[in-house]
Amino acid sequence: MAGHSKWANIQHRKGAQDAKRGKMFTKLLREVGVAARTGGGDAASNSRLRTAIDKAFAANMTRDVIERAVKKATGELEGISYEEMRYEGYAPGGVAVIVDCLTDNKVRTVADVRHAFGKFGGNLGTDGSVAFMFRKLGVLSFAPGADEDAITEAAIEAGADDVVVYPQDGSIDVLTAPDAFEPVKAAMAAAGLDPDDSEVTFRADNDVAVEGETAQQVVKLLDWLEDLDDVQNVYSNAELGEGAYA
Structure with missing residues (x-):
């Protein structure tokens, strides 16, 4: 499957987010809170919460701050409802x-x-x-220069839906069903293939x-x-x- 590389767009967006780190923290905590309120405060059984917590950790947010957001959402502490x-x-x-x-x-x-x-x-x-025009899917993105053969083999073994290699720059996307995102990501990591960016997102056909x-x-x-x-x-x-x- 061929396509247009999203890599430059991803890097631009992340650069903009890094420049507004304080605001990004607020948004990450809101997502943690809503995920906990709608699916429960146990990340082991709430994939949306687990993904939100992973993003918060990736942004160098402390465990105490994250746990406080979960407790506010589940009613253990007083908080705002979004x-x-x-x-x-x-x-x-x-x-x-x-x-x-x-x-x-x-x-x-x-x-x-x-x-x-x-x-x-x-x-x-x-x-x-x-x-x-859009569909929800999990995306694990690998930067230009990543090992295409290793990624493709591991992705197939992990149960991914598709592997997209962009000829413009050699970047690679592994695509999954939303509910398969976490298992595929874990399997890729176990194979020593951590993506440079990963998320459950919406992409247009x-x-x-x-x-x-x-x-x-x-x-x-x-x-x-x-x-x-x-x-x-x-x-x-x-x-x-x-x-x-x-």
């Missing part, structure tokens, strides 16, 4: 965008999201207007190529959305070409 919201719309160039939020004030959140779309030439759509000023507007919109306090994740089908990060 609601999950999803918004859908279009960025310039016909790029589809999904925005997942955790909020304690829906009026504020929808106003912030709508403002972002309008500010950068996009428009907020209705529920279901773009979600049908078909990307939309944008370049030049249009691509720059798309990047500005996505960055602005990701910087909003109530936004947890932003997904798009943008294939960003020349000049996107100018």
